[in-house]
Amino acid sequence: MRTFINVEDIGDLGKALAEAREIKDDRFKFQALGKNKTLMMIFFNNSLRTRLSTQKAAMNLGMNVIVLDVNAGAWKLETERGVIMDGDKSEHLLEAIPVMGCYCDMIGVRSFAGLQDRDYDYAETVLNQFIKYSGRPVFAMETATVHPLQAFADLITIEEHKTKKRPKVVLSWAPHCRALPQAVPNSFAQWMNAADVDFVITHPEGYELDPKFTGSARIEYNQMKALEGADFVYAKNWSCPGVTNPADYGKILSRDMGWTIDAAHMAVTDHGKFMHCLPVRRGLIVTDDVIESPDSLVIPEAANREISASVVIKRMLESL
Amino acid sequence: MRTFINVEDIGDLGKALAEAREIKDDRFKFQALGKNKTLMMIFFNNSLRTRLSTQKAAMNLGMNVIVLDVNAGAWKLETERGVIMDGDKSEHLLEAIPVMGCYCDMIGVRSFAGLQDRDYDYAETVLNQFIKYSGRPVFAMETATVHPLQAFADLITIEEHKTKKRPKVVLSWAPHCRALPQAVPNSFAQWMNAADVDFVITHPEGYELDPKFTGSARIEYNQMKALEGADFVYAKNWSCPGVTNPADYGKILSRDMGWTIDAAHMAVTDHGKFMHCLPVRRGLIVTDDVIESPDSLVIPEAANREISASVVIKRMLESL
């Protein structure tokens, strides 16, 4: 595996889930694989879970890890070509990327959507430069449009907690005070479409996700109707994906607090489990009582980030 | 050992000191203990010695170490329950703590007193949330009211340099330009009370430390009288602990430069050794000549931070 961006990169999902179980049973089983190999984790944006779980996964696999916060302690990077670099950016990505590639065997990149320019974001400009110029296998640690380590961990969590062969999984938009990228819902939709679940997406009109990720997934604009009989409720805010109206890309179209997941919403599900990728804003996305209830899976979900990262890094180590 | 906060946590001091000597003789003796174990060091505040010495101690013991600066590169954390999180804090401690616990085997926490709310600080609100929600052994790397890794290192240092069976140890307040927490003097007092020393505390009136830590320790308001015949002079500034007047909590009550430890102060001691936990403001706490004299123990004291941390982490590894 040379890249990990989309669900296709991981291949057969059943096999990937079996590998996840094997690693969860013995996290140090493949420690010899990573000897004298170095993972470089490059952060253009903040991180808690991704930073910690990916680092842990790589150490479990015997690797050395170098963490680079690009905006703290390194140089600011120019991403455009053909400019005279007389501003605050001391180095060009076109030099920085191959240089980073020199000192490691594998690269993880976090680079969020700017939400200013849909074409730039959805072209995955920064991620693709790493793929093109680093000379190393590259995996996404949340990029402009995808967060596959999260979606894979979500799938593992659903697999562990499902009580029916084909559970109903509902991705529900929820309100937020800031404009957020679509990376998490994009990847979640993509992975759920590939998994054996009954998948429904619900959000206010205008929040339609890019069909590149949602494919033929069912959209139900009535949130309560969507939640009926749900086994898993996956809450998440995202800003306007600009599918129907490109001019609205990155905007907040609704602040409707009626979409906040509370006990009344969970009541119409079939003993539904609550999921969220975290960090979560309590009082906006979800109420205290729902996230703290025994049916909340947010912590097991986060714990599975170590497992999804382990499978991905193991696959990349095997392909070196 | 599941927590390391107070002197009681370490148990018999003689045994702890013997263990410290054993580790100082061979720092790598217990390296097998930490194999495939991960320490997570979580900093809500700045650190030099604690950051470096604790990391070194964990590596000596064969552990992996993950360092997290919460205010740099991670998300800002909400600590209050029941709020609508529409401000600058993206994540709640109630999620963040169990998540951090997922990815490690042991946690060290640094979280200073805010000095605004005595009840909040002295309840050790942040530390206790880590203990309650992380599911991991937790040790204090200076919290709102204690700094036991420092006090233990101080005790090791006194043990190594004492020339009398029961030396006189004086904790002396000294002036400072900023309001500082009471964690260091609190722990020092607590540990000296438990140790076999003649312990005296001296400070201007109003600076009385919490009896929870000082117990029956002797207080002498005349600094020069307190220092007479001292074998060890432990200088430290602290702001008003608010014991006699809660409204003064966290305030600077005195800027009396007569309390700065200089040659005249050391002259009345019995060839007293100068101690300070560092960082120290020269010219305020102590003069250049005293801190640079052969009787200054500030560097050996700092070096023993690696030893005290090693004993604590070793004990926690043994209890996993």
Place this chain on the structure above:
Amino acid sequence: MRTFINVEDIGDLGKALAEAREIKDDRFKFQALGKNKTLMMIFFNNSLRTRLSTQKAAMNLGMNVIVLDVNAGAWKLETERGVIMDGDKSEHLLEAIPVMGCYCDMIGVRSFAGLQDRDYDYAETVLNQFIKYSGRPVFAMETATVHPLQAFADLITIEEHKTKKRPKVVLSWAPHCRALPQAVPNSFAQWMNAADVDFVITHPEGYELDPKFTGSARIEYNQMKALEGADFVYAKNWSCPGVTNPADYGKILSRDMGWTIDAAHMAVTDHGKFMHCLPVRRGLIVTDDVIESPDSLVIPEAANREISASVVIKRMLESL
């Protein structure tokens, strides 16, 4: 080897280059040397290549690595003696340095020139305090006046790519929007003088480097004439070294864009290779087409930073 600052520290260059080749053939060959040894990398300034390559080199050699960003997460340090420390600096270098030395076996220091006070910078005040007070071997990771890990990597790169026994190497000043230190050209000149190359320096008048580093190197003020027949073109900006006029120290004396290395400049060389230490400002130092051409060595040069650091750290480990 107890210090690595000047070319003399590495001893015989032929032997050093042979050692570099040996390590490049098998980067993990000397891994046993660093077991239970800790490198502390101390950054007073930003870093990308140095941070990553030195960390990688130390890990290749089996060491533990602690990275300390002094201005992020630690205390601000006072460097002057005899001051009352009532400002923003919480700790004095005179305590901080021996403390850092306590927790490691070897120290790398990055501390750039302030460009305000030539005497202070050229006395290497910060570096020399580390050498004097840390009790550990110390190597420069770019200090006020030198960057020997870069110069050694440059020499390795020239050795690998030269097609003549004694190639012509030209160090050319180029324009920049900010005032930069002289560390890189100083060290490059020093190392080229010691190597078996035909070395020429070219820059506008007033930019003469300190003879302490340039020795008897030839200076040619006509850039195009200097570049004639060059095998290697080493571009770099530096601010006024203040040799002829101390009052100009650290100033930008020229912004002449005619000095930017473009295709016309490279055309007069003998199929010259382009070199730069990076980070580089495109459009100021060099044009896009030159730095992206097959004759650009900037990436192999950066990759050799891991090799030069490996040789240096290996030598220091052997001398412990």
